[in-house]
Amino acid sequence: MALFDTIHTIGSTVYFVLAVLLAWLSRTPRTNPGAGFWALAIFLGFCGRIALLALGPITNSQSTEIIYAGIIALEKYFLLLGAFKFLNREHYSRPFSLFILAGVMWIVCYWLNIIDRIQFAVGYGIFNSSILLLFAIIAYRERHLVSHPILLATAIICFLFAGHWLTYPALHLYTGWAVPGFIIGTTLVLLLYLTLTSAVLMQFQKRLLDAEQNALDMAYHDPLTGLNNxxxxxxxxxxxxxxxxxxxxxxxxxxxxxxxxxxxxxxxxxxxxxxxxxxxxxxxxxxxxxxxxxxxxxxxxxxxxxxxxxxxxxxxxxxxxxxxxxxxxxxxxxxxxxxxxxxxxxxxxxxxxxxxxxxxxxxxxxxxxxxxxxxxxxxxxx
CATH class of the missing domain: 3.30.70.270 (Reverse transcriptase/Diguanylate cyclase domain)
Known part of the structure; x- marks a missing residue:
């Protein structure tokens, strides 16, 4: 239990710091709106860890698992919505919202005892894995828009994270998987949001370089003809x-x-x-x-x-x-x-x-x- 608390304490602390950083970046004028959605997403991740610290392991209580699952479903919603905004792919938002609604209904079915715990774990793991796999595909395809290495790293981390979520049923089948499972999950979450924060900072750098270039053009070139002044x-x-x-x-x-x-x-x-x-x-x-x-x-x-x-x-x-x-x-x-x-x-x-x-x-x-x-x-x- 002490190790369990330590993992979630460290995770929630770092999540909160990243949430504050992304929220601060999103307040800067002309910042891509994706940063604000990612700030909300990682804050929800922070709330999920706080819930686990307050209520105990999800394997001990159905209500704890439902609360945690609901929070993380929202976190995934804002995570991918932020990606759509950041990469100018808003047209994906509507079909994705329907997919999120299906995930929420799956949680409701578990709450109403329509499905058992193992069935819920399998479906919920596939739900989160699918979202992260979609993010991986989008980040890889649009990697040229920001910084090739950063979005490529994001795609790789999302792909690995998608695979990790498929192990979610193991939390209920093997009691020893809880600690290593959450350690791996926490590490992947931190890496994912660090790359996203880096992507936002790279856009800041590009804006500064573009502004510098525009200032040089204005200082050295005639604005009408483009010739030297x-x-x-x-x-x-x-x-x-x-x-x-x-x-x-x-x-x-x-x-x-x-x-x-x-x-x-x-x-x-x-x-x-x-x-x-x-x-x-x-x-x-x-x-x-x-x-x-x-x-x-x-x-x-x-x-x-x-x-x-x-x-x-x-x-x-x-x-x-x-x-x-x-x-x-x-x-x-x-x-x-x-x-x-x-x-x-x-x-x-x-x-x-x-x-x-x-x-x-x-x-x-x-x-x-x-x-x-x-x-x-x-x-x-x-």
Missing amino acids: KRYMNTLFEQALVLAMRPHQLLALIYIDLDNFKPINDTAGHSVGDEVLKIIAKRLLDHTRSTDICARVGGDEFVVIATQLESAEHAKQIANKILEQCCADIIVDQHIYHLGASLGVSIYPSHGNDLTQLLQHADEAMYKVKKNGKSGFQVFAG
Whole structure:
């Protein structure tokens, strides 16, 4: 009896700690609702162990076994309901509820003495085993949704736990099975809920990583076009200089100011104007190399930093290619829009040793194109 009490005391204590932890996690904003159901499930497991401590072993009393069986049936209900919520499989809830109802009716039949103790034990063991086996299958099939190792471990533990519940009739057939049976059961319950808690924490970690990535995207990328923003362009330019310092390597900064963009914004609306800018940004990415830097630095102003150039003539070829893409027809909502672009080009190290100088000189070259009728490019002449 002392060992029996020790097992349930340890089990109930750890169950309560896990219930509090999962309940606390479930209160965090935007936490998957499955955590709350699992908190309730393990709390019911705690209540079941308290009932055994208060009423004694289930083998000594039919009423004790009925109370314990009812509590554990509810625990299994919220356990699997939490899994459906956590893995976005709520459509399984209705047929599963009918299965739980059948389990409850089996307990009622035992209470009314319609079935004997051994029949009840066999049916109740199959009931719990089936629930855990279903959880194992779902966790294995959906293991990619959270963390492959954690949900795989959950599936394995549920599979082992399902097998253990099939030994439930042994509690009534062999008196010596009670202690090792509950030790094994307690261990499996703890492992199961530890993996579930880990799955919830893994989702927290994913949310933090996603939030960090979004913050970096907002800090370094233009939210409309996805191109680098002016702030990040400064950092990338320093990296590009490393390549430009190699022998016989040049770097060109191409400042792009779209022509005839404002009339599109004014007549067709800002939503159409945004689509036009997205199309231009995609064309810039598609017609530059992976080593080049594309950035949006203003409303309709872009910068391309072309790296690893062999000559100034190479920079002109790139500028001409960009000009062609900016002047090509743009179709938005079956309407054709005609743009142009004025491009100014400055070359490192001939026209400056830092980004500020190169931007200033490229901007001056671009304004000369504007004054001369727009839609062209010019290399800065110092």
